[in-house]
Amino acid sequence: MGKIKIAVAGIGNCASALIQGIEYYRDNRPGDTPVPGLMHYDLSGYLPQDIQVVAAFDIDRRKVRRPLKEAVLAKPNCTRIFHPDLPDFPVTVSLGPVLDGVAEHMREYPEDRRFVPDESGPDDVVQVLKDSGAEILVNFLPVGSEKATCFYAEAALEAGTGFINCIPVFIASRDEWIERFAGKGLPVMGDDVKSQVGATIVHRYLASLFMDRGMRLTSTYQLNMGGNTDFMNMLNRTRLNSKKISKTEAVQSQISHGIHAEHIHIGPSDYIPWLNDNKICFLRMEGEGFGGVPMNLELRLSVEDSPNSAGVVIDAVRCCKLALDRKISGLIISPSACFMKHPRVQYPDEQAMTMVEEFIRGNRER
Numbered sequence: 001m002g003k004i005k006i007a008v009a010g011i012g013n014c015a016s017a018l019i020q021g022i023e024y025y026r027d028n029r030p031g032d033t034p035v036p037g038l039m040h041y042d043l044s045g046y047l048p049q050d051i052q053v054v055a056a057f058d059i060d061r062r063k064v065r066r067p068l069k070e071a072v073l074a075k076p077n078c079t080r081i082f083h084p085d086l087p088d089f090p091v092t093v094s095l096g097p098v099l100d101g102v103a104e105h106m107r108e109y110p111e112d113r114r115f116v117p118d119e120s121g122p123d124d125v126v127q128v129l130k131d132s133g134a135e136i137l138v139n140f141l142p143v144g145s146e147k148a149t150c151f152y153a154e155a156a157l158e159a160g161t162g163f164i165n166c167i168p169v170f171i172a173s174r175d176e177w178i179e180r181f182a183g184k185g186l187p188v189m190g191d192d193v194k195s196q197v198g199a200t201i202v203h204r205y206l207a208s209l210f211m212d213r214g215m216r217l218t219s220t221y222q223l224n225m226g227g228n229t230d231f232m233n234m235l236n237r238t239r240l241n242s243k244k245i246s247k248t249e250a251v252q253s254q255i256s257h258g259i260h261a262e263h264i265h266i267g268p269s270d271y272i273p274w275l276n277d278n279k280i281c282f283l284r285m286e287g288e289g290f291g292g293v294p295m296n297l298e299l300r301l302s303v304e305d306s307p308n309s310a311g312v313v314i315d316a317v318r319c320c321k322l323a324l325d326r327k328i329s330g331l332i333i334s335p336s337a338c339f340m341k342h343p344r345v346q347y348p349d350e351q352a353m354t355m356v357e358e359f360i361r362g363n364r365e366r
Helices: 013-027 104-108 125-132 146-159 175-183 199-212 229-233 241-252 305-325 333-339 349-361
Strands: 004-009 051-058 136-139 162-165 187-189 216-226 264-271 278-288 294-304
Touching: 004 013, 004 125, 004 305, 013 051, 013 305, 051 125, 051 305, 104 229, 125 146, 136 146, 136 305, 146 162, 146 175, 162 305, 175 187, 187 305, 187 333, 199 216, 199 241, 199 278, 199 294, 199 349, 216 229, 216 241, 229 264, 241 264, 278 305, 294 305, 305 333, 305 349, 333 349
Parallel strands: 004 051, 004 136, 136 162, 162 187, 216 264
Antiparallel strands: 216 278, 278 294
């Protein structure tokens, strides 16, 4: 089927997990048994190892102008190194614009924990994309990077690449952006990637379970904490507006009855440095059952955050490539609904999974 040439904006923990994973599955090919960690090993002829990173962008001086092999393992990255034997990628990390990609409060933390911006002036991102031959740009910038995400979306439009928005800045869920990508004949997918078995997908399934079994959900919260730069960044609550909207709507969309805003709380809770890339979720759901009798459910989830999302992104990239192959432009509805927390239209997860399987087989246009 050929290679899938991607560019990555933000060489943090999520990018590190994705790039390690591409090489891991190159070296650990399956027999006839299911492959741990992947929803699809062979996705309409494309394998994980067909993904090739041809351009990369960051703002940290420990990563820019460095080989990609070194940058994915450089501080402040702290995700688990599960495949250290990376090849010598023919890619040097380019310097992108900082814009609003770094929260000011992060400068107060030790250097090995925070971003250390390179002040030498950004490269020409559009030209780098064109020269690299990238087909798809994957956005892994920090939460709250509104201006920076819009910059990379504009760069994708100008360079002629598809765009996968993995963070909670609303691009693929806004009509004006969808129309612009459609006008350029380019696919766009987003927004805000779900993890494979993370806080949001578990919360959604449990909310659906309550509905399916005739329980009335009266109150719920989801509290998350971790020790990576994402959680440090989110200590600045002004950067969280779109994140809270994304996560709350993802769960609320599965509740068939009204629930007052004061009775649903979903969002980051705290930054605990020693957790590193481990994410802890505390989830509580209170409801009424038969005869109005109360019940409640509590759950604690612990998971390595970045590999948990990489298993979804690896499918999102291949679905975006299928859209390019089939000359489908604008919003790629089915993969967005299945893989993202804040798609343009929310669907129940089982329906979204059926939709994406039909899309992969070519039985559904988008």
